[in-house]
Each structure stands twice: as C-alpha cells, then as structure tokens.
Amino acid sequence: MSKKEDLEVYWNKINYAFPILNGTLYSDCTNEEYEEIQEMIVSLGIQIRIRDLILIHIEKYLRQHVVPSFWSKFIKSDVEVKGFQLFKTAVSDLYESVTNFSGILHKLTLLNNSCSDNMPIFGEKDVLLGFKQLLRATLLAQLPLEFQYIIYFFYKVSFNVFDNEYENSDMGDDVMCSGCWNDYSDCNCAYIVKVFHDTNRKLMELQLLERLAGQVLTNFIQMRIESHIQKLCTGTFDVSHIAFLENWLDTTVMSWLTRIYCAGSSKPPPDDKNVQNAISKFKQKLSYYLYHSYTKLRIDQLFNIIIEYPDSQPAVDDIKLCLDKTDLRPTLCKNLQTALETRLLHPGVNTSEILTAYVSTIRTLRHLDPSGVILETVTKPVRNYLRNREDTVRSVVSSLTEDGAGSELAEELAKFAGEGDDENDKEDLWDEWNPDPVDADPKVNSGDRKASDIISMLVNVYGSKELFVNEYRTLLADRLLAQSVINTEKEIRYLELLKLRFGESQLHFCEVMLKDVSDSKRINALIHQDNNFEASNDKITCNGMILSAQFWPPFKDESLELPVIIKQLLENYTKSFEALKGNRTLSWIPHLGNVNIEIEIGVKKLELTVSPFNATLIMHFQDKPEWSLDELHQVMKVPVTILRRKITYWQSMGLITEKSTDYFVLVDGSDANKSNVSTNQVQEMICEDEEAESVMASAHDQREGELQVFWSYIVGMLTNLDSLPLDRIHQMLKMFASQAPGTECSLQELRQFLDTKVRTHQLVLQGGMYKLPKT
Amino acid sequence: MKVTVKSWTGVATWRWIANDDNCGICRMPFDSCCPDCKLPGDDCPLVWGACSHCFHIHCIVKWLHSQPQQQCPMCRQDWKFNNK
Numbered sequence: 001m002s003k004k005e006d007l008e009v010y011w012n013k014i015n016y017a018f019p020i021l022n023g024t025l026y027s028d029c030t031n032e033e034y035e036e037i038q039e040m041i042v043s044l045g046i047q048i049r050i051r052d053l054i055l056i057h058i059e060k061y062l063r064q065h066v067v068p069s070f071w072s073k074f075i076k077s078d079v080e081v082k083g084f085q086l087f088k089t090a091v092s093d094l095y096e097s098v099t100n101f102s103g104i105l106h107k108l109t110l111l112n113n114s115c116s117d118n119m120p121i122f123g124e125k126d127v128l129l130g131f132k133q134l135l136r137a138t139l140l141a142q143l144p145l146e147f148q149y150i151i152y153f154f155y156k157v158s159f160n161v162f163d164n165e166y167e168n169s170d171m172g173d174d175v176m177c178s179g180c181w182n183d184y185s186d187c188n189c190a191y192i193v194k195v196f197h198d199t200n201r202k203l204m205e206l207q208l209l210e211r212l213a214g215q216v217l218t219n220f221i222q223m224r225i226e227s228h229i230q231k232l233c234t235g236t237f238d239v240s241h242i243a244f245l246e247n248w249l250d251t252t253v254m255s256w257l258t259r260i261y262c263a264g265s266s267k268p269p270p271d272d273k274n275v276q277n278a279i280s281k282f283k284q285k286l287s288y289y290l291y292h293s294y295t296k297l298r299i300d301q302l303f304n305i306i307i308e309y310p311d312s313q314p315a316v317d318d319i320k321l322c323l324d325k326t327d328l329r330p331t332l333c334k335n336l337q338t339a340l341e342t343r344l345l346h347p348g349v350n351t352s353e354i355l356t357a358y359v360s361t362i363r364t365l366r367h368l369d370p371s372g373v374i375l376e377t378v379t380k381p382v383r384n385y386l387r388n389r390e391d392t393v394r395s396v397v398s399s400l401t402e403d404g405a406g407s408e409l410a411e412e413l414a415k416f417a418g419e420g421d422d423e424n425d426k427e428d429l430w431d432e433w434n435p436d437p438v439d440a441d442p443k444v445n446s447g448d449r450k451a452s453d454i455i456s457m458l459v460n461v462y463g464s465k466e467l468f469v470n471e472y473r474t475l476l477a478d479r480l481l482a483q484s485v486i487n488t489e490k491e492i493r494y495l496e497l498l499k500l501r502f503g504e505s506q507l508h509f510c511e512v513m514l515k516d517v518s519d520s521k522r523i524n525a526l527i528h529q530d531n532n533f534e535a536s537n538d539k540i541t542c543n544g545m546i547l548s549a550q551f552w553p554p555f556k557d558e559s560l561e562l563p564v565i566i567k568q569l570l571e572n573y574t575k576s577f578e579a580l581k582g583n584r585t586l587s588w589i590p591h592l593g594n595v596n597i598e599i600e601i602g603v604k605k606l607e608l609t610v611s612p613f614n615a616t617l618i619m620h621f622q623d624k625p626e627w628s629l630d631e632l633h634q635v636m637k638v639p640v641t642i643l644r645r646k647i648t649y650w651q652s653m654g655l656i657t658e659k660s661t662d663y664f665v666l667v668d669g670s671d672a673n674k675s676n677v678s679t680n681q682v683q684e685m686i687c688e689d690e691e692a693e694s695v696m697a698s699a700h701d702q703r704e705g706e707l708q709v710f711w712s713y714i715v716g717m718l719t720n721l722d723s724l725p726l727d728r729i730h731q732m733l734k735m736f737a738s739q740a741p742g743t744e745c746s747l748q749e750l751r752q753f754l755d756t757k758v759r760t761h762q763l764v765l766q767g768g769m770y771k772l773p774k775t
Numbered sequence: 776m777k778v779t780v781k782s783w784t785g786v787a788t789w790r791w792i793a794n795d796d797n798c799g800i801c802r803m804p805f806d807s808c809c810p811d812c813k814l815p816g817d818d819c820p821l822v823w824g825a826c827s828h829c830f831h832i833h834c835i836v837k838w839l840h841s842q843p844q845q846q847c848p849m850c851r852q853d854w855k856f857n858n859k
Contacts, residue, residue: 481786508813515814541782548815549788550807570785583792583821592786600777607781615780622778655776666776 013037014050017107020057025100034107038114047115054108055121058101058131062138070094070139074147083153088195095202098135105131132207140211151216158196159220159256161189200260209261210278217260221253221286226293233297237305237312242294242321249283249290257282288325295322299332303339307357309364320368329439333377340378345385351395355458358382362454373440379457386461393471396458400472400498455501469506472498474553476510480517481545481592488518512551520546527576542569544577545593546586554705560590560612561637563619599655606653613638614649621656625666632664707745707753714754715772723769726751791821793829799849800834809833825855 073090121130203209365375595615650656757763808819809831
C-alpha cells in the first residue's frame, strides 16, 4: 500500500466521522466506529490539527447556512400575530439546527479530550460552550438592521395575554378576548402562552435571550411602566402611589419576567445562580426606571401639587422618597423654576395669587427638602419678580392681617407667636446632623436656610424690615380712617403679634396711631359733655379723629372747601378742644373722615355714609340745583379733573345728571327711582373703586419726599459748578449726603428725580449736563 | 331734595401752639415726644419758661437737674416755669 493511498483511506475515514468537512451534518458513523477512527487520528498525532480544521468548518457552516436562514425570517411586518409566528419559527428552526450539531459536538468533545494542549476553544474550555459562543458570535455578526420589530411584536402579544390573565376578570361580557383579540370561541391565549414559554426556553438554552430580546424587553417593560404610571397617577395628588407601584412591579411585571427566564415557572430555579442573577439585575434596573418615570411625572405636575398643598402631601412624600433613589434633583429644580416662571411670573397674575403660590411653594419644598437648598434655588426668580411688583409689600401686609380667605399668613404669624425659642432642643439633635446637599451654595450658612420661616422669607424679598413696617403703617392708617367703627382690639392683637416679629421699636409709630384712635373717642366724649359746644349745634353730631401727625404716614395732599355750616361746626369743635387741652390746637384735614347723611327726595329717604367730598357736593346741589363744573370748582376749590371723576358717585346714585358737557343738574322726584335701578351696577363698581383708594401718599410719593433731602445739595453744587453730568452729581451726593440712613439713592432713581425737576422747570438739561435755569 | 347731615366725623391733627417747631434740647418736633417717651401729647407735654422759650417737660427737667444754675438753655436767663 503506497503512502498516498494510506492517506486517502485515512482522509475518507475522517470524513466519514466528521461529515461537516463536506458540508453536511448527517453521518452513519456509530460510536464504536468513531473510537477506532479517533485512535487512528491519535496514532497519527494529528488530533489538534483535525480538531481545528473541524472547528473552522463548523464556523463556515454556521455562517453560510444556519445564521442566514435564521435572519431571513426577520421580515418587517405590520401584523403583530405574523411577527409572533415568524419569531417563533425562527427560534425553533435555529434550535433544531443547533440540535443537529449534537452528534458532531459529541465527537469533537472526545477528540478534544485526546488533545493535550488545553487550548481554549473560542475562549471557552468546553467544546459545547465554545460552540454556543461561536454561534452567538456568528449570529450577531450578521445582525440585520430591523431585527427588533418582530421580537417586539412577539413580546407584545404575549404580554397582552399575561396582563389579561392577571388584571381582568370582569370583562366577561366582551365578545373579544382582550388577550389575543380573537373571539372567545377561538381564543388562542393558551397556545400563545405555550409557544411563548417554549421559545423563551430555547433562547435561554442558547444563551441568546438577553442579547436578542433584552433591549426589546426592557423597552417594552419601560413603556408598560410608563403607561401604567400615567394611567394611575394623573390628576390625583392625595394618594401615595409608590407602594402600590412597587407592588405592581413585583407581582405583575416581575412574575412575567421570571416566567420568561424560567420557561414558564413563576419561581426561579433555586440552584441556577445565573438566572437568579439575571432576574435580580433586571429587577434593579426596572425599579430604578419605575422610580425615575414616576418622579418625572410628578415633577411635571409639581406646580399643581404645590398649589394643592397640603392636600397633595402624599404626592410630595412620594417625590421625597424617589428623589433619594434617582438623580432627578437638578431636573426638579429646573422644571419647577420654568413652571413657576411660565405660569406665575407674568403680568396676568395678581400679586396676592403669586404670594399664595409662593407660600405654598415654601411649605411644599420645606417638606420635600428640609435643608432648604432646593427652595432657595427654585424661588430665586420668584423673589426677584416680587421685588419688582409695586404692590407686593401691601399684599403681604394685608394678607398678614386679614381673616378669612388667604389668611394663611395670619395663621403663620400667630403660630410664630406660639412657638417659644427651641434653642435647647437643637443641642440634643447633634447626632442627627446631615451634611448639606452637594448643590448647596457654600457661602450660605445652612442654619440660616433652615431657620428662616415663611414670613421672614417674604420679608426677605425686600431685604429690609423697614419697608414692611412702613407699608403696614400705611395700611393701618387707611383702615383706621376708613372705618367708622373701629375694632381696636383686633388691631392691637395684630400689632402685638407683629411686634414679636419685627421688634418693639419698629412698630412704635403704629402703637401711637392706635392710641390716637382710642384717645379720640375719649376726647369726643369729653367735648360732647361741654355745654358750650353742644349748645352751638343741636342737629349735627360732630366727631373728631385726632391724630398725632408726626406718627402717621403723610397724607395725600388734597384740597376741599367745606360748606360753611360744617366749617363753623369744626371751628367750634376746635375751640372746645383748645379749652380741653391747653396750648394745643387742631388743624383739620377736610377731605378725610366720613359723613352720615339722609337725603329726602319726594317720598323716598336715603341714608348714606359718604366721604366729606361727596357730602359737600350734594349739599351744594341742595342750595342750587344746577351747577357747571367751573362753578363747583370755584366753590369747592377742587381741581376740575377730580371733580369730574368723583361726581360720578352721585350720577350713579341717580341724583345728578350731566345735562350738557360739564353741566350738572339735580334729578328730582319720580325720575330718581327709575334711574336708580338701572345704574345700580355702576354704583357698586364705583363704590368699590372709592374704597380701594388709599388716602395715604403712595410709597412712591414718600420716596420722592425723601429725595427732596438731596435737592438742597444739588442746588448748592450747581450754583458753584455751573453744570454737571448725572454721574458726577451722583458721586458727589454719595460723598456728602449719604450719611443719613435711608438716603441711599441709585443712579436710576436720581435720574428720575432730576427729570421731574427738569419737567417742573427747576432744572435745565443741556447736552447731558444739568444746569440751574437762569433767572 | 333735602339733605340732612346727621353726623360728621372729621379728621384733624393736633399741634402745640408754640413759637417754634422743635424742642431746643432734644431737637425732636414738639408734636412728637422726647426721646425717653413713647407717646406724644398728654404723656409728654410742653412747658413754657418765663423767657417764653418752651421745651418738652422731660427735657427741661433733665437739663435743670444736670446744671448747677437754673438757666434756660436757649437764652441763659434764670429759668422760671410760666404757668400760663
């Protein structure tokens, strides 16, 4: 036998044992035959070579036949059930062809055992594992672009069936099975479940489950989680959902997942560490996602949650819990800030509403984050915005001191009074200390952040107590003068509460104001006992409200000439007062106060409480039924514009009509009733208007008054230096005139002030230089 | 039409009838109170001297206590209370 023939025999035998070398899998070679052949190979000493050759051929076969036929079934399809079927076929075909390899693999294992080189096969020690590795590598190397579609359909169909099994039992009347969308008569849920578990088992065995379906599965479950959360949590903030959601994840989602991994059983096999690991990893991922999407949803709703606080406290608790588990703090800050800016901080919202929302925000975020860092970041734009609103202080002060709606602040004030100082408690809490969150501003003391309560946060909008106290004074003044019967006790209570917070000295003025009011009552009583005074007027009760001018805010400067009898009356009162209090006299502010009058028109009687202005006006009409605006102006010494505005009160009452332009006539008798009815609404409107108006000089006017201090300096400067630009004036004022407190003056303010002076011709502006006008 | 005024509540501010606006000692307005007082008017009245100068009573009493001679701080005449 020649050597060449020998070789041919050997080669044929090897081919007989390993048909893969010719591109097929089937051989009739029995185990005994193979043992012989292997002995032959070993005796020739070529076992390593043969093994490697076979591996190469296996790889080639997989690459050319198995894998393409697997992927060829991944056709993009719009029908879910078709996708389901395709994926199922693909997987079972793949599984089958892999099973066909078992003969070869068995032989190869034996052959490998005879090799003593211990070389790893595709990175694995074992031939079987190596083969699987090879299969996966080859498969994934040819991964088509859209392979996820049918996988997605596959899981969608099956998850539907599961959802159906768990969640609904009350849909009995429906003709369709909500699991597979078939009629109940040929519902194939059971079939789907079987196929599903089968496929999963095969994929698991091939170790392809995670790689092929993992992404789809995750996406799919995430989508389910999201839609579930959306369904569950929209609109209601008064229930905590987090426990419920966790439970849902544990039962529905996780049991489904376990079934996928464990081929149908709902419990993971206790001995298989791999599966357990995979499942617990998946669960971690999913619970994070659950928290994440839940928190995101809540963050989107946070503005509404804040508005509804404290009813929405469960939702806030949920967010608090989830914030620790996710990294959404910055998102929360940003989103809430944007929400506040778009929904709150624009001219369409009343200041009081902004304040209510601000207070709510403070409370909510306090609860959410006791360190106060989020609060500080989020409310910064709100504070900045409030600072620019003119009526902020007024709104705060009025809500501080009013009952009923919007009295949260009043409660807060009372609460503050109730709290003693709890300095001692703080010392015991040293072991509960927590560091500041990372996003905290290191420049701010954390104690400050925590300590500041709602009222001081509001006060801090402006940064100074004085503005608040001043505004409170104005408000108090308005209230004291507007009411005919004054509830002094209530005011004193508030004053005491405010004193606790702002300190005695700041509110000293207000104390004097309240004392003025009660003193006035006493003086009135004394004067009414005075016989001289009582004798001089028998009809009209005259009361005085006697104020200490130094302690009241400046009054608006308005002139009004009262009717002669009233003037006489007040003079008498002054005389009595002078007699009562030696060396003191009174100066009346004619336009303030209130008058009780009775009007008789025909048979009708009207009893009204009106302002001195309105009383004077109607009294003039009593003397003479027709007046032109000019005549009224001369009698009453009131500017025409104001007259025209205020006469509408009587017009709305139907007592006066404008016969022709600026000419007013008294309406008498029967006409009055008619017009009275029709104009009732107008009257209400105008009366409200009347009430809303403050008799005090506005804060702006007051500030103007403060700036007058500078005027003498400025005149001095300009007399000496002829002409100066704005910033020079500002600098010089800073140098000379800013020692007094409360007289800091920004460039902007100075410009405005100087502009008003230019307008009144007290200054001349020429080429950016201010000059005194030449006289 | 007949208008009857039943009651008239007017608003007035009180002031001292004095020949100056501010107290020469504490420089506060007469209508306000001296630095030691809280409430103006009855609780912190003015007094007139024979020399026609006037002060918050608390101010001048304090002044007189601190001086060896009883003189008006404005004109250095002997201080006498003028009970007018």
